[in-house]
Amino acid sequence: MQREWRGIPRFFALLMAIGALTGVFGGYRRFHVEARNRRVEIGLEWAEISQLAQASGRTSDDILTQYGAVGVSTLIVQEDTLAGLELAGGVHADRFVGPGADALTSVTVNDASQLARIRLAARLRGLQARGGPSHSSARTLFHLPQADPLSPETLIVPADYPTLKTLGIGLPPEA
Numbered sequence: 803m804q805r806e807w808r809g810i811p812r813f814f815a816l817l818m819a820i821g822a823l824t825g826v827f828g829g830y831r832r833f834h835v836e837a838r839n840r841r842v843e844i845g846l847e848w849a850e851i852s853q854l855a856q857a858s859g860r861t862s863d864d865i866l867t868q869y870g871a872v873g874v875s876t877l878i879v880q881e882d883t884l885a886g887l888e889l890a891g892g893v894h895a896d897r898f899v900g901p902g903a904d905a906l907t908s909v910t911v912n913d914a915s916q917l918a919r920i921r922l923a924a925r926l927r928g929l930q931a932r933g934g935p936s937h938s939s940a941r942t943l944f945h946l947p948q949a950d951p952l953s954p955e956t957l958i959v960p961a962d963y964p965t966l967k968t969l970g971i972g973l974p975p976e977a
Contacts, residue, residue, distance in 0.1 A: 845876030848974070882974050884909075884920070885967040892916055893944075895963050907942045907963035915975065920944055921957050923971040929959050942966055 846869060855862045866877070887893045894910045911917040921944070944957035959966060 843876055844874045845878045846874055848877060848879045851877070879973055881970040881972060882919075883967065883971065884963075884969050887916065887971070888967070909942060909944045909963065910947050911944055912947060914946060916971075917944060917946060917957065919971045920969075923969060924957060924959050927969070929961060929966075929969075 851862055851865050851869075855865045858865070884893060888895065892912055893916070894912075896908045896910070898906055898908055911920060941961055942959045942963045944959065945953065945955065949955055
């Protein structure tokens with residue numbers, strides 16, 4: 803006959819003791835893991851740093867050094883988009899009727915380096931059309947202000963401009 807300890811067999815008492823020790827050990831480990839998760843990462847957006855540098859007459863490096871000294875550990879840089887360039891005045895879109903009575907969008911890009919960024923982004927995504935502006939899939943034409951929208955230097959993209967507005971064109975050159 804097995805001996806009982808206040809009505810509980812020793813086997814079950816041993817299992818309860820092992821379970822209690824395992825729970826204490828698990829709680830101890832979780833406490834230490836959670837203690838490491840109490841850190842907070844503080845980040846600033848590049849646009850804010852640039853604005854602050856311009857407003858204060860200091861360089862971006864000075865501003866970054868100042869904030870780094872007080873614990874800012876992350877710099878957030880957002881990719882430029884055509885919509886952002888349009889808001890900043892870097893591109894201007896106009897609708898016109900092209901060859902074959904197709905409705906096209908002519909996008910004037912104010913800077914050759916911006917046009918190069920747009921051209922690269924379109925090529926990387928497979929959006930650059932082959933052939934001239936009369937190509938049947940042409941919908942949006944990117945060109946410099948002095949260039950004719952139908953010139954050979956024009957970037958021809960087979961997508962509507964509203965669809966392209968969210969096209970990422972890379973990081974800002976000053977970032």
